[in-house]
Amino acid sequence: MSSRSNVSHVFYRSFKTGFPSAGRSAGAYITDAAGKQYLDxxxxxxVSCLGHGHPDIVAAIKDQLDKVEFAHTSFFTSEPAERLAEILSEKAPGDRWRTYYLSGGSEANEAALKLARQIQVERGQASRDxxxxxxxxxxxxxxxxxxVSGRKSNLELFGPVLLPNIRKIMPCFAYRWQEPEETEQAFGQRAAGELEQQIGELGADHVIAFIxxxxxxxxxxxVPPVPGYFAEIRRICDENGALMIxxxxxxxxxxxxxxxxxxEEGVVPxxxxxxxxxxxxxxxxxxxxxxxxxxxxxxxxxxAFSHGHTYVGHPVACAAGLAVQQVFARDGLIPRVTRMGAKLRVALQDQFGAHDHIGDIRGRGLFQAVEIVEDRQTKAPFAASDKLAARTKKRAMDNGLICYPFAGTADGVSGDHVLLAPPFIISDEQIGELVDKLSRTIDEVIADAL
Ligand SMILES: Cc1ncc(COP(=O)(O)O)c(C=O)c1O
Structure with missing residues (x-):
């Protein structure tokens, strides 16, 4: 042990803040080692769409561990991998699908970018770059x-080492980008039109894919897309031989x-x-x-796809994914998201609909956010130096609430929102607790900023 025995050997996400140790979790709550409970x-x-400690998923993982804990996919396939891919293929829009497993979202997108390039090359279109x-x-x-991400905050540090052959178009973000005289439909066409413009500038024979x-x-x-946006994106991709991810x-x-x-967009990517x-x-x-x-x-x-990682198709991970799908279906959880999402939206609207510093309440299902503004009329955000998002995250934890605030909403630098993604099993009472704690948190943080 180091002589600085009170210093952890863990390289945390931040050196500026302390982290309570997660001790136990059940349902919609995590309890830290000191016994404090947080509504997640x-x-x-x-991530935790089923809440914590779900017995069926835990049992499925244990069961798979008893059967096969790991079998490398360059030698074997596994039953959970096969069954999960079958369910995903049946449920996805369009016809049949193949699933290539990975260990997280970044890996999945890396694989998509590489597979798109490989498909274009195998089509004899190696100029697409x-x-x-x-x-x-x-x-x-x-x-x-x-x-391919568009966060300005990353550019100063990593800009010089990122891939050079990337073009970025405007987001389909009506609250900030739609013109006052423009209809939603027209805004969607304009936003999608930027893709056509970029392809025109590059030449279609230089475009691999849009993501x-x-x-x-x-x-x-x-931020859900406005109606018609993705249908237009699909048309533009098809006409130009670009893949849509x-x-x-x-x-x-x-x-x-x-x-x-x-x-819900009526498109098949x-x-x-x-x-x-x-x-x-x-x-x-x-x-x-x-x-x-x-x-x-x-x-x-x-x-063969020229790609691979050691843990692709990990049987225990696939067994967990399969059990998640089975619980979704057995317990009717996806329709429940729509019902509880509507309740969450009403509760947010009741609490924040006339709030001086909430400019927008938006989302779909149990994926909702509130955008914090200094001036509701002009949509002017608080100054980035007020660090509203970071302070909201910390104050929410103090108040026993886990939420996901983020900064840079308005223009990549300033602007703040709080993202909510509660578990699909959330109850009416817990929606009430969520909104109460969030309201107290936001009011305390704004009072400090003013
Ligand atoms: C839309 C989206 N894509 C990709 C990622 C990256 O996923 P991961 O953190 O699992 O690598 C995230 C993570 O937040 C995400 O929100």
């Missing part, structure tokens, strides 16, 4: 996924009230990436789903 209203970062994504997006922290979050998550806070790492797996968020709710936090698992016809192009071509 964001599932960490939209650019990706197009959106400003104020997030696709992960590995260098490829970060390169976007179906419902934007952490960076701008639960939808990132449902945060918004998918029932979070927005349908297993796949894109089902070429690839869908998943993580978070796929394993509900019981195991680290991500997935890249690709349309069968595209997988068959590789099958007929080189015969």
């Amino acid at each position: 209203a964001s599932g960490g970062a939209a 650019h990706y197009i994504s959106r400003q104020q997006s997030y696709h992960g922290n590995t260098l490829g996924a970060l390169s 976007a979050e179906t419902v934007s998550g952490a960076t701008i806070g639960c 939808l990132d449902e790492v945060m918004c998918g797996m029932g979070r927005c009230g349908s297993l796949f968020a894109c089902a 070429d690839m869908i990436t998943l993580a978070k709710g796929l394993g509900a936090g019981y195991q680290p698992i991500g997935a890249l789903m690709v349309r069968e016809e595209l997988a068959e192009e590789i099958e007929r071509g080189s015969g």
Whole structure:
């Protein structure tokens, strides 16, 4: 042990703040080692969709450990991997799908970017060398996924080492980008039109794929697309031979009230990436789903995706993912998301609908956010130096609430929102507790800032 025995050997996410030690968890709550209880209203970062300590998922994991704890996918497949992929294929929009398993969302998006490039090359279109994504997006922290992400906060530090061949278009974020005289429909067409413009500038023979979050998550806070936006994106991709990748790492797996968020948009993308709710936090698992016809192009071509990690298709992770799907179906949890999401929305509206410093309440299903502003009329945010999001996160913890605030909502630097992603099992009483604690937290933080 080091002579500085009171100093931890863990490299924490931040050196500026202390972290209580998570001791126990059950249902919608986590209790720290000192006995303080927190209502987990964001599932960490939209992960714990079944709440904590779910006996069926724990049992499925134990059962798989008793059968096969690990079998490398360059030698074996496994029953849970096969069964989970079958369910995902049946439930995803469109026809058949193949699932390539990974260990998280960043890995899933890395794999999607690489598979898209490989498909284009195998089609004889090796000149395609650019990706197009959106400003104020997030696709992960590995260098490829970060390169297509649009968070300004990352640019100063990592900009010089990110992939060069990326173009970014505007987000489909009506509260901040829609013109006063513009209809939602017209705004959606304008936002999607930027994709066509970028492809025009680059030349279609230089575009591999477009990637976007179906419902934007952490960076701008639960922003559903306006009607018609993704249909237009699909048309533009099809006309230009670009592949369409939808990132449902945060918004998918029932979070927005349908297993796949894109089902509500009436479009079938070429690839869908998943993580978070796929394993509900019981195991680290991500997935890249690709349309069968595209997988068959590789099958007929080189015969293998030039990719792989040691833990892809980990049988215990797949067993957890399979059990999550079984519990969703058995307990009717996805329709419950829509019902409880509507209740959460009403409760947020009642509490914050006339609040001087809440500019917008938005989201879909149990994926809701409130945007904090200094001036409701002009939508002017608080100064970034007020650090409202960071202070909200800390004050919420003090008040026994886990929520997911984020800064940079308005323009990548200033603006703050609080993202909520409670478990699908949340009760009416817990929605009341969530909104009470959130309201107290926001009022305390704003009172300090003014
Ligand atoms: C939309 C989206 N994509 C990708 C990721 C990255 O996932 P992971 O943190 O599992 O690598 C996240 C994480 O928050 C996300 O929200």
